[in-house]
Amino acid sequence: MREFLEDANQHRDDGYGRAQAHVKPQLPKRFYSEATVKPMEGGFAVALDGKVPRTPGMKHVVVPLATIAEAMAAEWAAQDKDIDPMTMPMTRLVNSAVEAGEETAPALRDEIVKYVGSDLLLYRADTPDSLVRRQEEAWDAALVKLARHFGVAFQPTIGVVHQAQPAPTLARLRAALETEDLFTLAAMNAVMSITGSGLLALALRHGLLTPEEVWVAAHVDEDHNVSLWGEVEEITERRAKRRAEFDAAARLLALLKA
Template sequence: MLRNALRLYSKGSLTVYCCPVMTRQKQTCRVLESRRTYSSAMSERKKFYQDVSISHGEGGVFEINLDRRKLKTPGGKLFTVPNEALAVAVATEWDVQRDTLKFYTMHMTTLCNTALDNPTQRNKDQMIAAALKYLETDTICYRVEEPPGLVQLQKTEWDPVMDWIEKRYNVVIGSSSNIMGPTIPEETKDIFRQHLASFDFWALTGLEYVITQLKSVILSFGLIDRHLIVEKAVQLSRLEEEYQIHHWGNVEWAHEYDLQELRSRTAAGVLFVHLSSESATMKRKLLQDLEFPQPRKPWN
């Protein structure tokens, strides 16, 4: 599963700094301020270093060094990660950059920055509540009534995943063709809330990123629990779009690019969840497995 995610992630893609929609004025201002702070991290920059290395920091954390400079977050904090596995992934992102640093291809770095700076100043409870909001509008809970071909496709492709998650967590979710979607029982929300609470802040950061990519808690849980591979989860999240493209055609390069971008972002989030949960010492075998090919060049 991790190799699959790593392979897809390594194709390179567009980084999107994800933060949930907030309604309160104070929270909105905080989000806007965070976007201004992080805007510099989203642009390209001339490469200013030659060597990348990893070192131990205080408290068992790992630091990234660019030549002799310690990497810092956009918020000015010392860039530290909780284990060696994640440090290797981040260091490799920096190592494969060429003459120009393309920050939008560096998902691991961006997700770490998010966890370290927490620019929207949310705690775990707020992150869990935001994730559960997606359950109420989950992609695979909404079914169409026509055309018959799409109705059957949704049933064939989505029902097995729905059956799996309901059995896996002993919950009831259901689906609906009503624009309001299904009514999710409070017992189901409570079970998922407890499950999400078992993740630490770093893992929740990655999981929320995956959920926002797929617009689905169900598919995201399928990935994290290793029930689905990235390609399948992305295909299921785009089922209706792919059906329409099959019947009406598409702009070939744009469709393929969007598909690869979504796969790459999703794989990065899944990889981040798993790597942020690794033990502090990573075996040499895993070090050898974490090979990031050079990201492909973005479209002009």
């Protein structure tokens, strides 16, 4: 029960198994009758027939809010005869955070600021005009909202040559992350990894953009290519899987804010 969730999390959406795509993975059998929420010291946990799952490091998966545990329990309850961890994005995200532990929080904060330093929203195309317009429409408003909310300035650039962002901007954003808890940071890092943007993760966390607005902003270039050349089945399938991961991270952020 523990190992398969860890393995799925390590290899999610990174091309794992592409060379063996024709081989159907062997999934663990469902071994429990019901998934419920159980109060625990420090919060709440999912209980499978009364037993609380542990991470590979033997940590109980305890979350601060019952609503988060309920969302995870729903994923466990939805499993059929086999347990498919790829249909349990909330559970995998939370398990990963619990296993990593509070000691990883500073590194998670640093990673967000690192992304911001060379963020997707700050590197613009110069051609074609249709792509330039798409980027401006999706990204300019987001940058304005972020700048006003945090009281910072950004320096967008055209092309791919590195443009350093103002040190005070990065310092202020790092300071804003200081109060974020482990689960919030884990969800933000998941959003950031999927979208390629620390700024979009910050915008989502602070309610400056909706999840749909963040998703659209993250896929401006891809959607532009689709408008020109049409959809590619493999990319469409991969995007659908990433959307499930994104939605789980966005939902976790929303539950933590509620």
